[in-house]
Amino acid sequence: MAPSRDDQFDRLVRELSPPVGSYLGRRLYPLARVELDDLVEETFTIIWRRFDDVPSGAELPWALGVARNVLRNAKRAHARRHHYEGKVRPRGAEASAEENVLADANVRDALNKLSDDDREILLLHAWDGLNANDLARTLLISPNAAAVRLSRAQAKFKQHFSETPMS
């Protein structure tokens, strides 16, 4: 008997929640750490709702695409809230910028010199382990375009890295 929809979702959550949580955790700043669980929950709520659309064999890149949109929305909402709240009352406790600093100063500087798009594709590959086909699923572009963009981002990163004084 084929597993029920609930069983399939159960398996998917157990399999994908660690990489999705890690993906969101890496990119959380300037949101607070306490918001991570809510973002993961929102991501899986959307996945459950669109369960029939999840591509077989490419569940992770598809889920990361959903998480990417959820994170963007959350950051936009944060920016709006930050803007308006700042006008009416003093700022409360915020996520510490120090939490977001990479220990390797050369890597940090080289990443900072990349465009947002280049940085995103490079880190999806380096930190989240996506290959060109997976990147295509996550970023909704063709595999060829993903491969070209990744290669270009890697070249730029390498160049910036070599230009940064060693620390």
Add this chain to the structure above:
Amino acid sequence: MSDVFERLTAADPYAGNTFELPDVASFITRVSITSRRSSTWRRFQLGVSGAISATTLIMVGSIAALQGAAPSLPVLNFAAASTTRVNVYSSVKASTSLLPTTNVHGTTAPSTATNTQYHFMAAQSLSNANTVGPAYPLRAPRHPKTETMRIASVFGVSGVLRQLASGAAWQVSSPGAKVTFAPQGLWTWSYVNTSTSATDSVVETVPVRALALKATQLVSGLRYGYQLGTPTVAKRNVTGSGPSNSAQGFVSIHLSFPVVVSGTTTGLVSDFTFSTSGALLRAHGPAFFVASSYPYPLLSPLAGVAGLNAQQSELRSGAGPSANSPTPIEVTISNSSIALGTYRLSDGALWLVPVYTFTGKVNAKSASWSLLALDSRYTKNAALASPIANQANRY
């Protein structure tokens, strides 16, 4: 791969720090329920917008149809009683048990006559009206460490946070007090005053009302999904060493508050013990948030009485044939009340569910029986379910 990209990979701030969901079963339940509710809401919105674009008559008809439609409610599949903890503090008597709880000298004591059979009849005063009552899925505090620190700050305890040897429990202890959060079973917080001065100086008697207010303020500060009801108050003479290790005896005032969710009493309690000078000695209570409420159709009280008979037959048949089948004792159920009981579902989620308590007389003594009040279309394994309760931490 070149050194550059190795350094990039090594710079991953999440390397070796895999994200883990604290409670996968509850998470899945929450996600699927939220989605089902949102999709119902979306269907409703689409229905209304379609109606607006049509004629006024069609719009009115659509709204009327939607109002009459049954809401999409999850079927609650209860975990068997063996997987739940025994309720020692519950004020809701064993929910589906058919053993009566009789009032003897003002205390409640369960009958031990396990082979007693009853035939329940409803008094004319019992209603036949079908009503709707809310059930609530409960959400645990997400991060035990953070939660323990939060509780400690409400009780003014600042000290070292550590995980107890018992496993999941966390504790903040200072020289004068300790606060514990135990996330196993039903999540529970507790406070213990370990200062010797708290009980030694019996210099004044603080009004009980002021103590109740203090307790209520502390629980409001915890910002959980419940309020406290009217407490029962008891004074106790404690001789010898008490919680403070005081050598001499002292008097303590014990307030036991029923936990109330949206105006309905639950089977849970929050207890506070004060010295006569008003110092808080001990306290404990449940720790949960109420995610949302689901309006379930309930059995009418009259149907509930029939349910008691049916359930008795079901349990008796499950127990196998009996050599002696005693004549059933006739009981007229004269009164019914409704409260919320805490139940664990088969997927591990905890819910507050409406429970009937029926009162009648057995041998001229008042006795009560309890039954899940949900319409049976929305329950599975209800006969096996047993409520769980918050037990005081012994840390």
